[in-house]
Amino acid sequence: xxxxxxxxxxxxxxxxxxxxxxxxxxxxxxxxxxxxxxxxxxxxxxxxxxxxxxxxxxxxxxxxxxxxxxxxxxxxxxxxxxxxxxxxxxxxxxxxxxxxxxxxxxxxxxxxxxxxxxxxxxxxxxxxxxxxxxxxxxxxxxxxxxxxxxxxxxxxxxxxxxxxxxxxxxxxxxxxxxxxxxxxxxxxxxxxxxxxxxxxxxxxxxxxxxxxxxxxxxxxxxxxxxxxxxxxxxxxxxxxxxxxxxxxxxxxxxxxxxxxxxxxxxxxxxxxxxxxxxxxxxxxxxxxxxxxxxxxxxxxxxxxxxxxxxxxxxxxxxxxxxxxxxxxxxxxxxxxxxxxxxxxxxxxxxxxxxxxxxxxxxxxxxxxxxxxxxxxxxxxxxxxxxxxxxxxxxxxxxxxxxxxxxxxxxxxxxxxxxxxxxxxxxxxxxxxxxxxxxxxxxxxx
Numbered sequence: 387x388x389x390x391x392x393x394x395x396x397x398x399x400x401x402x403x404x405x406x407x408x409x410x411x412x413x414x415x416x417x418x419x420x421x422x423x424x425x426x427x428x429x430x431x432x433x434x435x436x437x438x439x440x441x442x443x444x445x446x447x448x449x450x451x452x453x454x455x456x457x458x459x460x461x462x463x464x465x466x467x468x469x470x471x472x473x474x475x476x477x478x479x480x481x482x483x484x485x486x487x488x489x490x491x492x493x494x495x496x497x498x499x500x501x502x503x504x505x506x507x508x509x510x511x512x513x514x515x516x517x518x519x520x521x522x523x524x525x526x527x528x529x530x531x532x533x534x535x536x537x538x539x540x541x542x543x544x545x546x547x548x549x550x551x552x553x554x555x556x557x558x559x560x561x562x563x564x565x566x567x568x569x570x571x572x573x574x575x576x577x578x579x580x581x582x583x584x585x586x587x588x589x590x591x592x593x594x595x596x597x598x599x600x601x602x603x604x605x606x607x608x609x610x611x612x613x614x615x616x617x618x619x620x621x622x623x624x625x626x627x628x629x630x631x632x633x634x635x636x637x638x639x640x641x642x643x644x645x646x647x648x649x650x651x652x653x654x655x656x657x658x659x660x661x662x663x664x665x666x667x668x669x670x671x672x673x674x675x676x677x678x679x680x681x682x683x684x685x686x687x688x689x690x691x692x693x694x695x696x697x698x699x700x701x702x703x704x705x706x707x708x709x710x711x712x713x714x715x716x717x718x719x720x721x722x723x724x725x726x727x728x729x730x731x732x733x734x735x736x737x738x739x740x741x742x743x744x745x746x747x748x749x750x751x752x753x754x755x756x757x758x759x760x761x762x763x764x765x766x767x768x769x770x771x772x773x774x775x776x777x778x779x780x781x782x783x784x785x786x787x788x789x790x791x792x793x794x795x796x797x798x799x800x801x802x803x804x805x806x807x808x809x810x811x812x813x814x815x816x817x818x819x820x821x822x823x824x825x826x827x828x829x830x831x
Contacts, residue, residue, distance in 0.1 A: 398530040401537050401662065409525040410534060412583025413518055414541070416480070416576035421542050423572040424511070425549025426556070427487055428452070430565035431500060433557055438497060448504065453738040455508030459516075460735035465599040467516030467727030473586045476521065479514040480577035483507055487570035491563045512738075516731020523718060523726050524587055531718060532669060532711045536661020539710070540654050547650055603725050604732065612782030613729075615775050616717045620710060620733055623677060625740025626768040627703065629748030630684050630761045637757040641693045648697045652704020660708035669712040674776055680706025681768035688762035710737075716782065 398404045405411050428448070435441070435448040469475050486507040490500060526534045556565050607613050631649055634642040660669060660676070683699035691699070714733070721729045744764070752760035 398526065398533065401533070404526065404530060404534055404537060407525065409584050410522070412579050413522055413525065414538065415583075416476075416580045417518060417538055418541050418545055419572045419576035419579070420480075420483070420511075420514070421545040422549050422552075423483075423487065423569040423576070424452075425546050426553045426565055426572070427490060427569040429550055429553035430557065430562040430569070431490065431504065434500075434562040435497065437562075444497075448501070452504050452508030452511070453742050455505040456512035456515075456735035457739040458505075459509045459512030460732045461600070461604070462597055463513060463600055464516050464728045464731045464735070465596065465603060465725075466513055467520050467731045468725050471586060472517050472521050472727060473580065473584045476514060476517040476584075477577050477581050479510050479517060480573060480580065482510045483514065484570055484573045484577060486510075487566060487573050491566035491570060493563050512731060512735045515734045516727045519730035519734065520727020521584060521587065523730070525584070528718075529666065532666065532715045533661050535714055536657045536708075536711055539657045539661075543650060543653055543657075600728065603728050607729060607732065610720075611778055612720055613717065615778035615782050616713055616720070617733060617736060618775055619677065619772065619779060620713050620717070621736045621740040623680060623768040623772050624707065624710065624737060625742075625744035626747065626764045626771075627680055627684070627707075627744070628741040629744030629746075629764050630687075631700075632745035633748050633752055633757045633761050636752055637687065637761065638693060638696075641697075644693065644697050645700045648701040649704040652701040653707045656705030656708035657711070659705070660711050666715070669715065673709055673712040674772070674779075676706050676709035676712075677772045678706070678769060679703065680709060681765040681772070684765035685762050687758040687765075690756075690758045713779075716779075720782065 398407065405414070431448045435444050466475055486503050489495070489503055522534060522538075523531060553565065556568065560568075608617075631646065634645040638645070656676075660672075664672070680703055683703040686699050687696065714730075717729065717733060718726060748760055748764045751763055755763075
């Protein structure tokens, strides 16, 4: 784990402190530009497909279909996120995204080619997410990791909303191909920022990244009950609630905008409060309550409440998305340093994929029942998974140190040339600022 020290000797405690870190600022700025570029290109592609096909299905797939390609990255080459030159890897992946975005700007490109580019870009962007999150865990102290993820989550959500608004304005004056060019320029700017602000790191796997290494790490990841429980809670409850949001238009066609805005506002407020105002202990203590808060307000939709009541419920539920922060912290604690980029990339890819699955599940239920009933059913399923998996999440906390050390030993601990690295003593493992080292006893939720 990264050390809990900074150049000033004090770990960051505010967003301003984080932004004084040159490397974090580079990763943060590049992520902001990447989200803006992805949003603009998705909006432009959706507009272009709608103009050419008039098909709602193809339009929706063109805007969100790239999320399904992220799972391919998690299953095949995500180990490149933990190569021995992670900065170079991230810059190279950004350049691939730049080339793909520039190709979308070519006039007259067939739709089949555009959809192919969409999947390719989704694949490489998932690898870029793993590389970026792996670098993030190295450039900020362990105690500031949740704060950093909170700021990135807030910015990603806000930039996605702003990106659609900007895209709508740009498309009034520019063609979709020209908007693609703008998105490509933003991607290029992000790659330059990473190249000039982030130092190269070398505390990574010494084995050659590839399909075999990816599968080896993934098998080890899913063979451990603690990691499985955390990934289950990061993926499924969130994805099901995104399915609830996917039914807003069906539930209230003329009020869906209010619901979407309320959910986004709640999510931003939740990330801000949990990441900035809560201590690490408070995040752990309230994690289960936040996971319940994510779904419980949607049960009201079974009774078809008035729009103002439903809007407040959606706003409150949106704050529950902040439950990802303590879960991501815990997953990082369970992950050995050499594979944390891949593990975080798998977590992100799975979360995005489950958003699409959740929307499909909710839509399938709504085909046979009312939209309000489908929303309530999906929310109830989210609550059930959260409650049933709680003991496993709690148990994962109790064994986090032993699990990480055992995983490192299972990996062989071999360095370059087959030399054996001695295991790190437990005393070197850092604790968040202000906390005492915890025993392996049963912790509080």
